[in-house]
Each structure stands twice: as structure tokens, then as C-alpha cells.
Amino acid sequence: MSSPPNPLALIAELTHRCPLHCVYCSNPLELQARATELSTEDWSRVFREAAELGVLQVDFTGGEPLTRPDILDLVRTARLAGLYLNLITSGLPLDESRLDALVQAGLDHFQLSFQGAREDIGQEISGTKSHAHKLRVLDWLKHRRIALTLNFVIHRRNMDQLPEMLALAESSSASRVEFAHVQYYGWAFANRDCLLPTREQVTQSIDFLKAAQRRLEGRIRIEYVVPDYYARYPKPCMGGWGRKLMLITPNGDALPCHAAHVIPGLSFDNVKRRSLREVWESSDAFHKFRGESWMQEPCKSCDRRVQDFGGCRCQAFLLATDASATDPVCQFSSHRPKVDAILAAVNMPLAQASACTPASTDTAARSRASKPAWLYRPNPSGLAIASKKLPTL
Amino acid sequence: MSIEPSSKPRFAPGVRLGESQGQRVLLMPERALRLNGPSLEIVQRCDGKRTTQEIIIELQKLYSKADPHKVESDILGYLTLLQKERALDFE
Secondary structure (H helix, E strand, O other), rough: OOOOOOOEEEEEEOOOOOOOOOOOOOOOOOOOOHOOOOOOOHHHHHHHHHHOOOEEEEEEEEEOHHHOOOOHHHHHHHHOOOOOEEEEEEOOOEEEEHHHHHHHOOOOOEEEEOOOOOHHHHHHOOOOOOOHHHHHEEEEEEOOOOEEEEEEEEEOOOOHHHHHHHHHHHOOOEEEEEEEEOOOOOOHOOOHHHHOHHHHHHHHHHHHHHHHHHHHOOOOEEEEEEEEEEEOOOOHHHHOOOOEEEEEOOOOOOEEEOOOOOOOOOOOOEEOOHHHHHHHHOOHHHHHHHOOOOOOOOOOOOOOOHHOOOHHHHHHHHHHHHOOOOOOOOOOOOHHHHHHHHHHHHHOHHHHHOOOOOOOOOHHHHHHHHOOOOOOOOOOOOOOOOOOOOOOO | OOOOOOOEEEEEOOOEEEEOOOEEEEOOOOEEEOOOOHHHHHHOOOOOOOOOHHHHHHHHOOOOOOHHHHHHHHHHHHHHHHOOOEEEEEE
């Protein structure tokens, strides 16, 4: 077999520790403990091997990457290796001098996450009071010459704040804003019934953001990730399995995507035992869904297979219990009725009145409504997750 | 959105030239553009000192066999693309 094209980006999950407990966290339900985290030296080697392999950019993420005490060393070694460095952070562990030290160490791009436009929703979603501090970080960033992206994860509970979120971005020094609908894996899958937006919300948000894109062209680039349950075709997940991206978990497991741990029978190589090139070229997990030979109908003979690569393997497993099935959000999938049934339940008039759907523009109405029974993501030490069952299909 | 001939393009924060496996690339937040001969000649001149007009004149000399009008419209098209990507600031 010929060797695959080289990966372009490395997602470095430096730790699963985090001061936030977001109900849609993309980390797996089974979080990795601090004691198992890769050392500074391990990561330094990974960065060098990544650059040699042709990787251009590395995303420092987590958990909260700033909880690593060696974060400045990691920034320096990634830059020294020749990588472009994106830091994806809650901003919570930052003060001004630490921010200066990060910029000084060579950080290229700062990506600050927001849970909403106000403290109330931020606290509900992240289980932490963090919004006020994020606003302080935004202010510090205004006085420094560094690229900034604001990242808003949007869902049923905060979509009515879209105009406020955009105004926040416009008042900041951001050149880029991401409005990313929750994707349903991990914690978000567990909390899906209270996160999925209504059809009306989705339509309104698309109209709003398209207009904003036109208005702000050349000033702020607006990226928009659609909720794929509402799409007719699947997303080209990760740009295709094992085609562009590689994710390293805190303990060094090399994954083709954030959620790959959910797929039964996949075995992952660890960067402590194999080089990044060996992992990329010959790891079972990367081979499994690379190319087209694994595809079934309707993907196998579909013209779109070169565009969307069959969609998301983890979603196929989660919704169709078959990781090599067509992504069930695809209109040609035999499992699409399951997705439609989930959407029907969300869009029922009755559901609008239930505890998890006070998507009202009226703040008073929202505060009167009771908070959903969220399953919060804990820190790696305490895994008290058995109290709520996962949503059934 | 149009580009003034007297404006001086320079890299926006977070944008820099890089190299990978012998290929020059323009690196920016969550994105990278591969640079061929002419695109590299253009971005290397986006230094905040040269005006757009000066860049056009320099490249018309460099590519003297090409139609100068075509060179100008190609450069303006590429600068507009980079502006949309938020890779350039114009001063």
C-alpha cells in the first residue's frame, strides 16, 4: 500500500484537567488522570516528529492546556520545531503576566472559548463562574498584537444570545469568530436532548450569521459549523479519516479524531512506543477507515464519497451501532429515520414547554424555567457519571 | 471591498511565512496557503512599507513578459483574497 498524504495538523490534548465542566465537552466520558499525562520531553519529541512528517499547525487543547505547569516550555519547543501554534483555552488560569509570557514564548494564535454572552448561561453550561474573567482576558488581548479567535459553542439554551455574542466579538480584537453548533459525542451525546436546537432556531441562526458574514467581510472572518442532525448530507468529519489530522490524548494515544475511543475494536498506538510517522502510516486505527475500501452502500457507489468520506465514523457507531455504516444523518442512510425521530421530539410543541427548552428571548421567562438536569463533566479524579443514563435512540 | 493603490499591506497578527518539506507556506490561524512563485513574490512584499501600487510596479518589472494589466489584476485579486482571509491589514 502506498503511504498516505502527510497530516497537516496535530491536535495536542495536553491534559484532561479543566476548571470548567461544560455539558458538551468533547473529551471522552472516561477522562485520563494527571499521573498518566505525557512528560515535557515526550511532547517535545512529538512536536519534532510532527514537523518532520509535514504537519504545519498544532492545536494546544485539553482540558485546559494552561493547567500544565510546563506550558511555556511546550510553547517554545513547538515553535522551535517549526510548528504554527494555536492555543485553545478557557482563559481562566490567565493573568496579564502569564499572557505576556505566552506571547513572548512564541504563541501564534489565541483561541478563547465562550459559553454564551452572559454570566448566567456561562455558569449554567460550564458549572463555573468564568464569564467576567473571560471579559478581562479580552481586554488584555486588545493591548497586545496577537491573533485572536473567539469560539462560541451554540445550542438550544444560548442561541437566543447570538446577536450579543457577535457584538462581543465586534468589540474585541478578534479577526475570527467561530460559531460551532454542538456536535453530539461524549458529554454532548449524554446531554443531547437538552442541547439540540429547534428547526426554527437553526434557520434563524443561519440567516443571521450569513448576513453577519457579508457585513463583516474583510474585518472579521465568521466560521459557522452547522448542526449536522439537521443537514441532508454528513460533514466531511476531520477532513476524512486519517487524511489530515492526528490527535494525541494526554497519555499519548494517537487517535484519528476526538471521539474514536467509542468505536469498539479499534486499537490505538501510543507515541511513547512508536514514532508519529509509524503511527500515521501503519497504525491499525488510522488504517481502519482510511480511503474507501471499508465503505458499504449507499456510500460505496455514491458520488459524494470523495467529498464527505461517508461522514463521521463515531456518529455511525453511536446512532447505527455500526462504525462502517453511512453516517445516519445522510438522507440516503437507512438509519436516517432515527435522526428524524430525535428531531421530531425536539420540535414537538409540547417539548417547548419542558424543562430543557426555555429558548425564550425573554430573560425572565428563562430564569423562571427550571434548569435541565445536566450531566456535568467532572475533573479526571472524580468520575461520578453513573447517575444518569445515556439517551436512548 | 476594494483596495486603495496607496494603501500599504502587511501581515495581520498571527500571520507569518513558514516552510514545510521544501515548500513555502503562509501560515495563519487554523489555515495555511501554499505559495508558488508569483504568490510568494507578492506576500514577501507585504511588509507595511511598500504601497499596493509599488508592489504592482515591482512585479510588472519582474514578470516583464506578461501583460502588465493582467499582472495588476492578478495581484489585486490575490490581495483581495488574502484580505477576506484576514491575512492582511492595509494601512
